[in-house]
Amino acid sequence: xxxxxxxxxxxxxxxxxxxxxxxxxxxxxxxxxxxxxxxxxxxxxxxxxxxxxxxxxxxxxxxxxxxxxxxxxxxxxxxxxxxxxxxxxxxxxxxxxxxxxxxxxxxxxxxxxxxxxxxxxxxxxxxxxxxxxxxxxxxxxxxxxxxxxxxxxxxxxxxxxxxxxxxxxxxxxxxxxxxxxxxxxxxxxxxxxxxxxxxxxxxxxxxxxxxxxxxxxxxxxxxxxxxxxxxxxxxxxxxxxxxxxxxxxxxxxxxxxxxxxxxxxxxxxxxxxxxxxxxxxxxxxxxxxxxxxxxxxxxxxxxxxxxxxxxxxxxxxxxxxxxxxxxx
Amino acid sequence: xxxxxxxxxxxxxxxxxxxxxxxxxxxxxxxxxxxxxxxxxxxxxxxxxxxxxxxxxxxxxxxxxxxxxxxxxxxxxxxxxxxxxxxxxxxxxxxxxxxxxxxxxxxxxxxxxxxxxxxxxxxxxxxxxxxxxxxxxxxxxxxxxxxxxxxxxxxxxxxxxxxxxxxxxxxxxxxxxxxxxxxxxxxxxxxxxxxxxxxxxxxxxxxxxxxxxxxxxxxxxxxxxxxxxxxxxxxxxxxxxxxxxxxxxxxxxxxxxxxxxxxxxxxxxxxxxxxxxxxxxxxxxxxxxxxxxxxxxxxxxxxxxxxxxxxxxxxxxxxxxxxxxxxxxxxxxxxxxxxxxxxxxxxxxxxxxxx
Numbered sequence: 001x002x003x004x005x006x007x008x009x010x011x012x013x014x015x016x017x018x019x020x021x022x023x024x025x026x027x028x029x030x031x032x033x034x035x036x037x038x039x040x041x042x043x044x045x046x047x048x049x050x051x052x053x054x055x056x057x058x059x060x061x062x063x064x065x066x067x068x069x070x071x072x073x074x075x076x077x078x079x080x081x082x083x084x085x086x087x088x089x090x091x092x093x094x095x096x097x098x099x100x101x102x103x104x105x106x107x108x109x110x111x112x113x114x115x116x117x118x119x120x121x122x123x124x125x126x127x128x129x130x131x132x133x134x135x136x137x138x139x140x141x142x143x144x145x146x147x148x149x150x151x152x153x154x155x156x157x158x159x160x161x162x163x164x165x166x167x168x169x170x171x172x173x174x175x176x177x178x179x180x181x182x183x184x185x186x187x188x189x190x191x192x193x194x195x196x197x198x199x200x201x202x203x204x205x206x207x208x209x210x211x212x213x214x215x216x217x218x219x220x221x222x223x224x225x226x227x228x229x230x231x232x233x234x235x236x237x238x239x240x241x242x243x244x245x246x247x248x249x250x251x252x253x254x255x256x257x258x259x260x261x262x263x264x265x266x267x268x269x270x271x272x273x274x275x276x277x278x279x280x281x282x283x284x285x286x287x288x289x290x291x292x293x294x295x296x297x298x299x300x301x302x303x304x305x306x307x308x309x310x311x312x313x314x315x316x317x318x319x320x321x322x323x324x325x326x327x328x
Numbered sequence: 329x330x331x332x333x334x335x336x337x338x339x340x341x342x343x344x345x346x347x348x349x350x351x352x353x354x355x356x357x358x359x360x361x362x363x364x365x366x367x368x369x370x371x372x373x374x375x376x377x378x379x380x381x382x383x384x385x386x387x388x389x390x391x392x393x394x395x396x397x398x399x400x401x402x403x404x405x406x407x408x409x410x411x412x413x414x415x416x417x418x419x420x421x422x423x424x425x426x427x428x429x430x431x432x433x434x435x436x437x438x439x440x441x442x443x444x445x446x447x448x449x450x451x452x453x454x455x456x457x458x459x460x461x462x463x464x465x466x467x468x469x470x471x472x473x474x475x476x477x478x479x480x481x482x483x484x485x486x487x488x489x490x491x492x493x494x495x496x497x498x499x500x501x502x503x504x505x506x507x508x509x510x511x512x513x514x515x516x517x518x519x520x521x522x523x524x525x526x527x528x529x530x531x532x533x534x535x536x537x538x539x540x541x542x543x544x545x546x547x548x549x550x551x552x553x554x555x556x557x558x559x560x561x562x563x564x565x566x567x568x569x570x571x572x573x574x575x576x577x578x579x580x581x582x583x584x585x586x587x588x589x590x591x592x593x594x595x596x597x598x599x600x601x602x603x604x605x606x607x608x609x610x611x612x613x614x615x616x617x618x619x620x621x622x623x624x625x626x627x628x629x630x631x632x633x634x635x636x637x638x639x640x641x642x643x644x645x646x647x648x649x650x651x652x653x654x655x656x657x658x659x660x661x662x663x664x665x666x667x668x669x670x671x672x673x674x675x676x677x678x679x680x681x682x683x
Contacts, residue, residue, distance in 0.1 A: 270334040270450055281368075299614075301385075302596075303606045317372075320379045323330030323448070325386035 003062055006076055014055060017155070019147035021053025021083035024108070024136050024155045028087065031101045040219060048162050049088035053155070056082050080113075080135045081156035088165045091205045092116075095159045099132050102157065108136040113156075116164075127194035129168060131160035163197040163204070217254075218246050224258050225288035228265060232272045234279075242289045248309045252300050253292065261295045274321045282314060294318055330384040330623075331453075331499060331516065335375050337446040339408075339415050340364040343423045345460070346438040348431055357427045357441070359420045363412065374444065377486055378457065381495045381520035385596045387625045388495070388520035395542025401425065402515060402542070405498050408445050408456035419443040422458065429539035433531045437462050440485045454500045460536065461485040461493040494521040496541045517543050518624070524591070545627035552621065554632040556593060557586060559619050560612075569608050578602060583637050583653065592625040644671065 001009075029043075029050070036043045061082065065075035072078045089095050096117075103110050114133035119126075134157040141151050160168070171190055229236045246253075265271065271294060279286035284293075296304045297318050308315050312326075319326040341363050346355035364370065382388040393402050404425075407418040423441050430436045439462040448455055465482035486493065497518040502511050519537045537543050564570060564578045581602045586593065595616045599609040617623055630637055638654035642661070650661060650673065664672035 268333065268450060274334070300606075300610050302600065302609055306606065316376060319383070320335065320372075320376050321333065323333030323335065323379055323383045325380045325383040326376075327380065327385065 001074075001076055003066055006062060006065060007058060009076060010058060010061065010082070013150075013153075015147055016149050016153055017083040018053060018055050019144045020138055020149050020153045021055065021085055021155050023138075023144045023149070024157060025050075025053050025085045027105065027107050028085070028098070028102060028157065031105065032087070032098060035097060035101060040216070046089065046094065047087055048090055049086075049165065051084075051086040051088075053083055053085045056084070080154040082154070084156040084158065086158040086160070088160055088162055090162060091208050092161055092201055093205060095132060095161055099134070099159050102134060102136075102159075107139075109139060109152075111135045111137070127191040127198070129171065130164045130194070130198075131158050131168065133158055161201055161204070163201050167194055167197050214250075218250070220258065221253065221256070221261070221292050222246075222288045224261065225291040228262075228291065229272075229275075229288060234272060234276060236288045237283070237286045239287075242284065242287050245284075245289060245293075245309060248307050249293075249296060249304060252296055252303055252307065256295070261291070264295050264298060265291070268322075271321070278317060282317075284310075284314060294322065297324065298322060331501075331518075332379055332383050332448045332497070334450060334452075335379060335446065335448050336452075337366060337371050337375060337444055339412065339446070340366060340370070340374065340442060340444045341416060341419050343419065343441045343443075344438065345423065345427045345430060345441055347436060348434045354427060354431050355438075357423050359423060361416070363416065373486065374442070377459070377488070377493065378444075378495065378497070380488070381493070382497050382518045382624070384623045386520065387522070387592070387594060388497075388518045389524070389592060389625045389627055390546065390622060391517045391519050391537065391543035392546050393517065393542055394538075394544040397542075400542045401496075401540065402498060402517070405456050405458075406500075408443060409454045409500065415443070415445060426458075426460065426536075426540045429535045432535055432539065436532060436535060439463055448499060451502075453502060455497060457495060457497040458541075459486075459493055459495045464489065464492055491522050494523075494536045495519070496537065496543070517541075519543060549627040550629040550631045552626050553586070553593065553629050555619065556595070556616070556621055556626070557582065557633050557636065559616060559621065560598070563612060563615050567608070567611075569605065569611070580653075586628065586630055586633070587637050587639075591628060593628045594625045595621055595623055642673075650675075 032047055033043050036046050039046075061079065065072060065079060087098065089098065099112075103112070112132065112134050114131060116130035116132060119130070136155045136157055138149055138151055138153045142149055170193065226236055271291075275285050275290060284290055293304070293315075297315070301319070301324060305315070316326045341360055343360050344358040346357065349355045380386060393400060395401070401422065404418055404421055407414045409415075422443065426441060430438075439460050442459040442461065443456065444459070445454070445456040447453060462485075463482065464484045464487055465480065466484055468479040468481045470477045470479055495518075499516045499518070501514045501516055503514070504511050519541065521533075521536050523533050524537060560582050561579060564575055564582070567575075570578065582598075585598050585602070596609070596613055599612045603609050603612065613623065636653075636655060639651055640654040640657040641649055641651040642663070643649050652660065660676040662674040664674070
């Protein structure tokens with residue numbers, strides 16, 4: 001194939017590549033959404049950066065195809081990143097989770113070209129570019145957004161962490177392309193940088209797990225409370241307006257068993273009516289957190305008096321419903 | 329478990345009683361003819377005062393009727409649970425009874441007398457209650473143009489100051505007998521009166537609960553006091569949250585607390601005063617409640633634990649005294665001979681405080 005033939009073929013197919021790239025981007029976004037749903041986290045918080053499908057510029061393609069140290073036999077077919085998408089997440093386990101889901105999908109045929117975990121194992125002394133690269137091939141001819149896409153059209157998908165992305169941004173046009181010469185000093189600096197991002201990555205993982213645990217444990221109480229209220233015909237408000245309250249009483253809530261809260265509610269069926277009345281006046285009582293506060297007043301009243309961040313009058317109402325003297 | 333949870337007020341009426349006249353005659357009470365219209369704000373304040381006085385952790389005392397005459401307060405009061413008219417009529421009768429009871433001393437102040445009825449608990453037990461509130465005075469600030477003027481307000485009732493009111497609550501706890509299907513009503517009486525003492529002779533301390541309501545401290549208080557001591561002692565000794573070296577100190581605190589001049593003991597008050605750790609306070613209160621010790625004030629009667637609380641002291645010339653618990657004194661103090669002007673004393677243990 002000559003340069004000219006390459007150009008024309010690409011011109012004719014560019015639209016297809018873009019369409020395939022868009023399809024891949026859409027499908028992966030759906031995969032991420034579903035995954036977020038099961039993890040009870042918002043997709044906009046989970047995906048740190050999302051890159052729209054980008055078709056490589058024709059001159060870059062030509063340069064890559066014909067001006068390579070080790071020439072391609074069939075450059076047009078062998079160059080698989082004519083269109084690419086990229087997703088950046090926070091931790092390596094996030095990258096792994098989405099990568100696994102991409103591989104399991106029946107929307108395409110997958111070939112994984114780069115795997116940072118395997119690369120670490122095969123060359124443990126090297127510290128350089130890390131990302132997971134997948135080439136996704138269309139399975140059959142089909143139409144997407146009015147464009148006909150041929151079977152076996154490739155799209156490169158890069159999945160990486162924020163730290164890996166930072167490293168890549170620093171170096172991607174320079175060091176890691178082996179035909180470019182960088183001074184030894186800079187190479188060493190860059191290697192150190194890559195090593196450091198790997199260390200930071202592990203810490204990110206541990207911190208993220210800790211917060212996830214915290215969030216899930218608070219969530220379980222709120223979810224229980226919400227389910228109970230809905231079951232009793234009460235429609236609680238949603239939202240994180242009372243996160244501050246939950247944080248103030250987080251050590252009081254630690255270790256509280258959902259079963260115990262359940263028993264407490266069974267013993268006091270009148271609480272629903274009291275909540276209903278009060279929710280007309282104070283917002284707190286329309287939020288699922290109210291049930292948790294009632295329970296804490298019953299079992300840890302002196303401590304919650306001390307840690308209560310809002311007006312005492314509000315807490316007093318809860319004491320009165322439970323028939324407990326609210327003394328100074 | 330509180331017996332005034334889920335307090336729902338349905339009727340309130342207010343009357344006024346006056347102190348004994350300067351001429352020595354009774355000043356007749358003012359008896360209102362109609363119920364108070366209850367809005368959310370009133371219900372909220374009144375419920376709040378009631379629960380603060382007789383709820384869990386409050387300083388009310390459970391009592392029993394000692395006046396068994398046919399016209400006693402318990403009998404009369406039951407009429408307050410029926411119709412609106414009965415409620416009004418009998419609230420008049422009882423207000424006159426309170427006014428008479430106050431005639432015993434010129435120093436008993438007048439005040440507002442509220443009668444109320446409603447339900448409490450998940451089982452919606454019926455109750456009636458009477459609240460006497462003495463009036464407070466205070467100042468109201470009024471902004472007038474560019475200056476502030478002060479107005480005297482001398483008829484403020486029912487502020488959160490608990491010294492200023494007394495309450496008697498009569499709760500009709502009803503149970504259905506499983507076998508006969510009969511409904512059994514067990515009346516429980518809770519009195520809140522900060523002037524109350526167990527010495528039932530002083531007029532200002534007894535006119536409300538004894539003369540007017542006809543109630544007195546229950547005789548089970550000897551047992552409750554002993555139970556409180558035993559459970560507290562066991563709790564302290566077996567607690568993993570207390571250092572072994574602190575345990576004898578807490579036991580000593582327990583004894584000091586019971587030796588005190590207060591006529592009542594109160595579980596949470598004791599815990600908060602002596603335990604610094606709030607988690608320990610909660611555990612202690614739960615342990616007590618699980619064993620049936622009331623979470624309100626209990627009339628103290630140390631008859632059954634007198635020997636445990638007894639002190640023994642050795643006094644010397646030169647005003648030196650050695651004081652300790654009577655039951656362990658002999659083991660821990662060895663008194664030697666009086667030789668050369670000195671008595672040698674050996675004390676087991678080491679010095680803890682040198683003040």
